[in-house]
Amino acid sequence: MSPENATTPVLLVEGLRKIYPAPTPQAEAIEAIRDLTFSIPQGQLVCIVGPSGAGKTTLLKCIAGLLPPTAGRLELEGKAITGPPKTMAVVFQEYGRSLYPWMSVQANVELPLKSAGVPKAERHQRCSEALEAVGLSDAADKYPWQLSGGMQQRVAIARAVAYRPQILLMDEPFAAVDAQTRADLEDLVRKIWKELGVTVLFVTHDIDESVYLGQRVIVLSNRPTVVQDDVTIDLPDERDQLTTRSDPRFVELRRHIYGEIQRAKTNAGGAQQPASA
Ligand SMILES: Nc1ncnc2c1ncn2[C@@H]1O[C@H](COP(=O)(O)OP(=O)(O)OP(=O)(O)O)[C@@H](O)[C@H]1O
Structure with a gap:
């Protein structure tokens, strides 16, 4: 805009x-x-x-x-x-603490959508669009601890983007x-x-x-x-x-x-x- x-x-x-x-x-x-x-x-x-x-x-x-x-x-x-x-969505400095290590990237990105009651198919769709937007389409099944700091912060941004605040x-x-x-x-x-x-x-x-x-x-x-x-x-x-x-x-x-x-x-x-x- x-x-x-x-x-x-x-x-x-x-x-x-x-x-x-x-x-x-x-x-x-x-x-x-x-x-x-x-x-x-x-x-x-x-x-x-x-x-x-x-x-x-x-x-x-x-x-x-x-x-x-x-x-x-x-x-x-x-x-x-x-x-x-x-x-509203918030992205903090400490990406390490804002992502759940036991959840895959996809599950982390979809979590706020799940809480908001977004149906499964739409959650998947919004998650893959957001991961694509941050250049992490290949990382959906990975866990945060398998990613670099910069990639983890991208996941945090993708989570905010998928939420469409x-x-x-x-x-x-x-x-x-x-x-x-x-x-x-x-x-x-x-x-x-x-x-x-x-x-x-x-x-x-x-x-x-x-x-x-x-x-x-x-x-x-x-x-x-x-x-x-x-x-x-x-x-x-x-x-x-x-x-x-x-x-x-x-x-x-x-x-x-x-x-x-x-x-x-x-x-x-x-x-x-x-x-x-
Ligand atoms: N929970 C709290 N209880 C008491 N004082 C606090 C609390 N949180 C922050 N402060 C104080 O309020 C003031 C502002 O803190 P804040 O973290 O908002 O500043 P900031 O501009 O974000 O700092 P920085 O740029 O260093 O990150 C500081 O003096 C801080 O010590």
Whole structure:
């Protein structure tokens, strides 16, 4: 889906605040997120970056309905998020822990479909389409432990794709794979996003990755977290690892976001800092 078609808001985050209560009377509560507001139109591919500990995972867990917010409004397609939404799929960094080692690749991919009551024939069909999309058609009968890290992460992506979510959340999904595999998986995410028209919210530490992948990059401040910057990535929609990354505009956007992250490190809770700080 192209950016100009992305007009209908699918996700709303308004005034989100998350405080982790103190685990003991002596300890202090942790204000992970102070005040986050943004919305994401249908079909947009949005990356979230920010300093370590800025609350990126906390944000995704709140959106995924796995963690109750302390305050604020979270809506998916106009409905309050009060638990894991049926139209959402999540891919985590730790593919090793997200796949069941005793189940074949096919059984892993089909599991959420089975839970959703999808009939067997349709499960098989959707599974083989998803495995084909991630280049793993030959691996259906293998077990996760027989696959490389990159292949396991492909299986996790195939499982999300087979589910056909409206929105796909990805929390640093490629942090644990080698650079070449990472580049391949980035291209895979863009391909799937284009083919399915799914809305993608992708958390990463990697500034280059955020610019390469995203139509938009949201930069979070240091904890307690607010939105530090919201950058439109006005690169051509057709991207490839060599041409795009050497595009002067890519370099400019990367420099801008790098500067914002540096600024974010000193900008907690919206305290204004000069750009040169
Ligand atoms: N279950 C929890 N209980 C208490 N504090 C927590 C909990 N989970 C996270 N935190 C704290 O909340 C803050 C934000 O954590 P979070 O993992 O969301 O950040 P992050 O941006 O994803 O970090 P990183 O980039 O290092 O992965 C951190 O200070 C963290 O220690």
